[in-house]
Amino acid sequence: MDPFLTIAEASALIAARKLSPMELTRICLNRIAAHDASLHSFLLVTEARALADAGAAEARMQSGALKGPLDGIPIGHKDIYSTAGIRTTAHSRLLEHNVPAGDAVVVQHWATAGTVLMGKLATHEFAIGGPSFDLPWPPARNPWNPDHFTAGSSSGTGAAVAAGLVLGGTGSDTGGSIRGPAALCGIAGIKPTYGLCSRRGVLPLSFTLDHTGPMAWTVRDCALLLQAMAGYDAGDPASATRPVPDLTADIDTGAKGLRIGVIRHFHETDNPVSAATLRGIEHAIDVFRHQGAEIRDVTLSPLAEYNAPGWIILLTEAYAVHEPWLKERFNDYGELMRDRLVWGALVRGSEYVQALRRRRALCEEMRDAMADLDILITASAVAEAPKIHDVPKWAMLEKPTFTMPFNVTGQPALSLCCGYGAGGLPVGVQIIGKPFQEATVLRAGHAYESAAQWRAKRPDLVG
C-alpha cells in the first residue's frame, strides 16, 4: 500500500525530487479506482487533465522551476466550482449537462499554483439538498464507515481527502458545509473570513453567508491551500481589499500566550454533544493550557439565537436564487432541496430585513465578547457521523448547529479532528478567530493537531 502523504510532506519530497508528481497522481488515480465505487466522492474524474497537469508539474520539477508548495499536488473541486470546459453540475439534475466556459477565480488560483486537477467532487444538491438518493448521482459515503454520513454539503471533498483520493480540495461553507464534513470525515477544513476568498464562479447558495475555503488532512495543509486561494477579487462585490498575510509564518509557534474563550454553553447546554466530542474538546483545552494558553469560559446568546437569523437569511437568499426554476421545474430538484427551499418563499421582505438587523446585533455581541480573546472554542458537530439513512430532513429547523454562528458573523472558523468515538468514527473541535485573523486560528489548530497525534490514523478502506 502506498503511503498517505500530506501536502506539506509531498511537496517537500517533490521539491527534493524524491517524489514525482506523476507518480503521486497515479497513486491517487489508483485509489480512486479502488475505492470510489463505494465512496461516491467523485462526480467526475478528470484523468486526462490530471495526467497532463502532473506531467507539466514534473517538467517544472525537473527544470527546477517549481511554483511553490502546491505544485504537483492532486486536488479536487466541489462540483459547485465552475471549471472551464469541465462539467459542473452542483450535483443536480438541473445542471446535469452544464459545462462552464470559465474557471472560478479560486480554481484559477490553484491551477496557477500548479495543482493537479483530479476531478469534481460530490456535494449536496446546490450545497443544501442532501444526503439525497433521488439525484442523478448517489451521495458520498464516509470513508471511516460507508454506512455513515459524511455531513454536507462539501461531502465529496470530506470523503476524498480522508480517503487519500486527493490531498486537498475546495469546499464551500454557508452554514457549516466545510466544517461539518471536516468533522465527520476526520479532516481539517477552514471557513475563512467573509470576503477573504473570491466566490466568483462558484454557484451561489446565499450571497451574504457563502464562503469558499479549503479542506485537507492537516491544518498546515489547509494553510498552504488557503494561501493560494485568498486575495482580493474586483469581480466579487463582497471581496475584501486587505492584503493577505503569510499564513504559515507563525504556524509552528504553539499556543503559548493565546487567550482562549470556551463557549461551553453552546456544546454543553444549548445542544449537548456526544461523550466523545466533549472528551475531544476537553482534550484540546488541556493541550492548550499545557502549552501556556490562557483559558476561560465565555457566554454568548444561546446557539439557537445565532441559528435562527442565519437559517432565515440562508433559506430566503437561496429561494431568491432558485425561484424561477422552482416555479418551472420543482420536481427536477431532489426532494430535500426543494422542500427545504420552500420555506424561503414564505418569508416577507421585512422579516428578512429584521433577520439582518438581528445579525448585526449578534456580530456586535461577538466582537465585544472577543475584545480580550484571540480565539474561541466549541464543537464542530454534535456527534459522530450518523448512518446515512438516519439524517432527518428538518435537522436545520430542529437543532441548532455549532457552525452557523460564524457564518452569521463572518469570522474565520476551523474544524479539526479531536479524536475518535463510537465505531471509530472521528469527532471534531472548532477553533474560531477574529475577522481576518486566519493565521492565529491556523496556528492554534496546528498547535493542537501536532500535539495530539490523531493524524497518524487513516480510515481503513475495504475493497
Added chain:
Amino acid sequence: MTEPHFLTIAQASALIRVKKLSPVELTEACLARVKRLDGRLNSHLLLLEEQALADATQAEAEIAAGDWKGPLHGIPIGLKDIFNTAGIPTTAHSALFKDHVPAEDAFTTGLLRDAGAVITSKLATWEFAIGGSSFDLPWPPARNPWDVTLDPSGSSSGSAVAVAAGLCLGAMGSDTGGSIRGPAAWCGIAGLKPTYGLLSRRGLLPLSFSLDHAGPMCWTSEDCALMLQALACHDPSDSASASFRAEDYSAGIGAPLSGLRVGVVRHFFEADLLTDPETIAALEASVAALADMGAVVADVRLSPFGVYTDVGSLIARSESYAIHQHWLRTTPELYGAFARHRLMAGAFVTASDYINALRERTRLVAELAEVMKTVDVVIFPTARCPARPIGEDSMASGFQPFFNRAFNVTGSPALSICNGFSQTGLPLSLQIGGRPFEEALVLQVGHALERAMGTRARRPMVSDK
C-alpha cells in the same frame, strides 16, 4: 440692502465676518418672521427662541473676539424634526413620538453646532418622513409659501417652506425617495441629496436604511455647498458612513462650464412619465443655457423610470416595515392614516421580491456608472408639474409627481434647483445628478443654472393674514 432674512448664507456670512451684520439681529429677524408668518405656513413644530438667541449672542461674541468658525457661524438653521436634538423634543411629526426627547444630538446636528450655526427650529415633516401632508396628526401640515392652498410636498416639507419663506437661511432635510428634492422643487429652493455614505445618518429616525440620506436645503446651490462643507465628515458609528476625502464643495461655484458633458435623460420625461409642458420648456431653456456656457449636451438612456420606482419602493417598503412592524401591530391608532397605509404596504412584499430588488439595484448602479463614463452630469426635471393643491390623496390617485427615486436607488448625488416659474408664478425645477462623491460638480452646475435662469431674485410673498 436685502432684508436680513432673505440673505443667502453666502451673503449673510460675508457680512457677519466683516461685522456688518450681527448674528443676533439676523436671528431676531428670522424669529420675528416665524412668529408673524408661520401661523399660515405651519412649517415649525418647535421654535427654539431662547436657545437660538443665546447661541447667536455667543456667536457674535466669538466673532467679535476674532474666532470666526466659518460660513455657518451665526447663521439661523432649521432641522427637520427627525434629526435628534439633545434635550429638545424630536417628534417625527407623530403622536407616537409626541414626548420623545433624545439624549444626544444627531451626528449632523452636532457638526452644525460645531460650525457655529444657530439652530432655530424643529421643522414639520411628513409623519416619520413617509406619511403625507396629513390633517390627522398632532400638528397641521406645512403649506406652500408660494400659495398656501398648495402642497409644499414632502417629506422635508417644513424645511423647504421655512427656507423659501425666509424663516431660516438653511435647513436639514432627509431623502429616502425624494424627500429633499420634492419639496425643494415645489417650494422653489435648492436641495441636495448627497452620495449615500457622505453624511452620517446617526441620530436620524430611520425610514429605510439603505435609501436614507441626510442633506442640506437652502435658497441657492452655493449655500448647499457651504452647508455640505460642515456636514461631510466620516462617522465611525454609522455603518454606512463612507471613507472619503472631504473636498472643497464650493470649488466649482462660479467656475466656467466649458467642456462639461451633460446628459439629458430625455426618456424619463418624454416617454416614462407624462410631464407638463412648462416644466419641459424650462428644461429646454436650461439645456440652451448650458450650451451657451460651453457645456456639451447630449441625450442619454437609463432604465425606464418605472424600474427605479419599483426597485426603490420594494426596498423602502421592506425596510420601513421591519422598523415599524412592532408599533404598527401594537399601537396602529397612533399613526396618521397616510403613514399607516404606506407603511402597511410593506407587509405584502416577499423576501424574494426584496432580494431581487437589491440585485436589480446593483444592475442599475452599474448601468448608471457606464453612462457616467460618457457624461459628467445628467439632468431631468425634479417635478413633473408645479405644486398641486394640499390635501390631494396621492395614494388614492396613484399620481407620482417626481423623478426622484432613481438617485436614491443608485445612491449617487442629486441636486434639485429652481430653473424657472410657471405662468401662474409657481417654481419649476431641474434635477442634476452626478457620479458618487462628485457633489462639487453637481453644485457647480446648479449654481451656474440658477444664475443663468435668473430665478434666485424672486421670493414668495407670504401675507400674515
Added chain:
Amino acid sequence: MPLSPEAFGRMLDQTGLSLTDAQKSVLFDAYPLFQAMLARATAPLPREAEPATVFVADIR
C-alpha cells in the same frame, strides 16, 4: 392561532409554486418548526437597529 392545512395550502399556492397535496402535507407538518425559527429571527429590535449588510454607492 393554528393554521389549518387548507389555509397553509392556500398560502403555498400564493407563492406561485405548484406543489402536490402530498408535498404540502409534508411541509405542513414541519411548519411549526419553521414558524418558531422565523419568530426567533424577527423578534422586535430598537428602531435604530441597523441591518448587517450595507449599501455602497460607488461599486468598484
